[in-house]
Amino acid sequence: MKIESLISKNILNVPFEYKVLDSRGNSGSITYLITGAKQEFYTKPLKHILVKTDEEGIIKQLLTDFQGIVDEEFYWFLVLEFGEADLMLKHEIETQRKAIQVNGTTSTETKSTLKKCGIGDDPLFIIWDNPELKMMLSIIRESNKTELTIGEIPFTKNTIK
Incomplete structure (x- = not known):
């Protein structure tokens, strides 16, 4: 799965393990850490992926890095x-x-x-x-x-x- 395809999907439909890292109170935004399966960005291995969702759980932003x-x-x-x-x-x-x-x-x-x-x-x-x-x-x-x-x-x- 290409990680850019996660944008606009509900976090409940992500085919990887994830856990909540932070919730933003009244805004409803939640930050998750996606773990599990081998993840990469076009040949660049990734250790982790952070995603931020809106109040309905729709992924609005994805953050990661690579060497x-x-x-x-x-x-x-x-x-x-x-x-x-x-x-x-x-x-x-x-x-x-x-x-x-x-x-x-x-x-x-x-x-x-x-x-x-x-x-x-x-x-x-x-x-x-x-x-x-x-x-x-x-x-x-x-x-x-x-x-x-x-x-x-x-x-x-x-x-x-």
Whole structure:
């Protein structure tokens, strides 16, 4: 089963084991962890999949990640499946960088502006935003991984003019 096909399905009809991770009180949104069967995103193995549902249990968003970054070869493989991306973004100007320490863990917060780019420009975000598919790949080169969001995505092709 292609994981993108889970969008708009009821969580009760998902053919994998799942458990509730979080419920959002009045909004009715629930986050589930899907486990069980071997899961992958077009040859990229996935350890877990998080899904968020609406109050009726309909899956609105899917979140996961995989090892490795999306290079040109894998991007063109995805183009064959989904068509060309609607938007690619990279850092343009870094405006602020600071270290934040919480419970002994240090993370870095970076603020910057984003600029449209192409696959050869090492994008941070690759976005498909059309009626058939809303999908965003967030490429994290420092960790050699890619985060995948399908369904409700934080950026759309109208976000950046």
